[in-house]
Amino acid sequence: MTKRQRNAMANNGFTTTLLHSDRRSTIEHGAIHKPLHPSSEYAYADSRELAAVFQGKAGFTYARQGTPTTGALEAKITQMEEGVSTVSFATGMAALNATFFTLLRQGDHLISSQYIFGNTNSLLSTLAELGVEVTLVDATDAANVEAALRPETRMVFVESIANPGTQVADLKAIGDWCGRQGLLYVVDNTLSTPWLCRGKDVGAGLVVNSLSKYIGGHGHALGGAVTDTGLYDWSAYPNIADVYRKGSPGGWGLTQIKKKGLRDMGATLSADSAHRISVGSETLALRMERSCSNALALARALEAHAKVARVSYPGLASHPQHERAGQLFGGRYGALLGVELIDGIDVFDFLNRLRVFVLATHLGDTRTLVLPVAHTIYYEMGPERRALMGIADSMLRISVGIEDEDDIIGDFCQALESM
Ligand SMILES: *Cc1c(COP(=O)(O)O)cnc(C)c1O
Numbered sequence: 001m002t003k004r005q006r007n008a009m010a011n012n013g014f015t016t017t018l019l020h021s022d023r024r025s026t027i028e029h030g031a032i033h034k035p036l037h038p039s040s041e042y043a044y045a046d047s048r049e050l051a052a053v054f055q056g057k058a059g060f061t062y063a064r065q066g067t068p069t070t071g072a073l074e075a076k077i078t079q080m081e082e083g084v085s086t087v088s089f090a091t092g093m094a095a096l097n098a099t100f101f102t103l104l105r106q107g108d109h110l111i112s113s114q115y116i117f118g119n120t121n122s123l124l125s126t127l128a129e130l131g132v133e134v135t136l137v138d139a140t141d142a143a144n145v146e147a148a149l150r151p152e153t154r155m156v157f158v159e160s161i162a163n164p165g166t167q168v169a170d171l172k173a174i175g176d177w178c179g180r181q182g183l184l185y186v187v188d189n190t191l192s193t194p195w196l197c198r199g200k201d202v203g204a205g206l207v208v209n210s211l212s213k214y215i216g217g218h219g220h221a222l223g224g225a226v227t228d229t230g231l232y233d234w235s236a237y238p239n240i241a242d243v244y245r246k247g248s249p250g251g252w253g254l255t256q257i258k259k260k261g262l263r264d265m266g267a268t269l270s271a272d273s274a275h276r277i278s279v280g281s282e283t284l285a286l287r288m289e290r291s292c293s294n295a296l297a298l299a300r301a302l303e304a305h306a307k308v309a310r311v312s313y314p315g316l317a318s319h320p321q322h323e324r325a326g327q328l329f330g331g332r333y334g335a336l337l338g339v340e341l342i343d344g345i346d347v348f349d350f351l352n353r354l355r356v357f358v359l360a361t362h363l364g365d366t367r368t369l370v371l372p373v374a375h376t377i378y379y380e381m382g383p384e385r386r387a388l389m390g391i392a393d394s395m396l397r398i399s400v401g402i403e404d405e406d407d408i409i410g411d412f413c414q415a416l417e418s419m
């Protein structure tokens with residue numbers, strides 16, 4: 001385990017900290033998990049106490065604004081990211097919505113990447129329709145981000161590893177530059193997870209994670225989170241409402257995201273999902289280790305296969321950001337692959353011959369999933385935008401799970417050879 005992967009706060013490793021997180025605070029009956037709190041409202045014996053909680057004192061009021069169960073999960077995400085605080089949402093998209101809509105105003109300028117998750121791309125076009133200027137650049141080179149700077153630039157938003165092309169953004173150089181400019185830098189860490197890369201280590205002020213993916217990990221709960229790393233000076237951010245400019249500026253940004261995001265938009269994580277994600281997250285490091293090593297083995301086998309035209313995977317020496325990925329992610333390369341078969345193979349016929357791979361959208365499950373992206377998640381986007389993102393019509397996205405390596409490689413190869 002690298003130093004980066006040890007949790008300085010608890011002085012324990014990443015997984016130890018996660019496993020013992022719930023019982024470190026008040027233990028009810030010695031339970032090792034925090035209980036589920038399904039209450040919609042939280043009552044107070046003292047009316048002054050009730051008012052104090054409404055006015056900012058720690059506590060619970062109405063469950064749309066969070067519960068002890070979401071709070072326990074948020075504490076775990078904060079520990080994983082080594083941040084200062086976290087707010088959870090019903091999905092990763094809700095977390096992104098809350099971040100953009102509570103922090104950006106009409107006329108503000110946002111710099112983002114042309115290689116971005118399709119749903120986020122759609123969200124950015126909604127923002128643009130509402131008057132936020134959005135510039136998409138090739139963020140694999142920080143110089144392109146720097147060149148897009150305007151006086152109205154408020155935020156830089158990138159993903160750590162792009163889906164499905166697996167481009168790796170120039171995360172650290174962009175973060176260093178944002179730090180020098182005093183710009184808010186937001187990183188979507190979903191594809192790398194805090195096990196491979198902490199947003200804080202690349203200079204992000206806010207980190208977004210979709211909890212539906214690797215962190216929950218079992219394909220049975222949706223969730224999202226925004227974590228404040230403590231690096232950004234919120235006193236310099238103009239769009240914070242006066243009512244949230246109280247106390248130390250460190251908390252202002254996330255307070256506004258939480259208050260406005262949960263209250264106005266209402267996409268609150270349920271206690272049931274928070275609990276499932278919490279339990280799933282305990283094995284994040286184990287699952288990531290296994291998925292990353294399976295992915296590397298599969299990528300190598302497919303790159304050498306005569307019926308495969310192209311494999312995009314940061315762990316291959318042929319990947320344009322191979323070296324950067326190795327440095328950023330501690331010698332691991334994630335668990336997502338983009339694969340193109342040679343001309344003449346019908347991808348639908350091919351997919352129908354797979355037995356272990358699951359034909360499904362989603363990623364970060366324990367099971368290996370595969371999807372023809374141009375025909376599904378990137379269909380609405382149209383051919384021009386797909387070309388800009390480097391998505392060929394025949395491209396398959398594979399999210400590698402934790403099955404036995406030979407079974408994954410064997411299944412893909414048997415389907416190819418039968419063509
Ligand atoms: C899936 C995903 C999201 C959205 O998360 P949901 O929980 O599905 O809403 C955001 N960013 C990235 C990079 C993702 O892969």
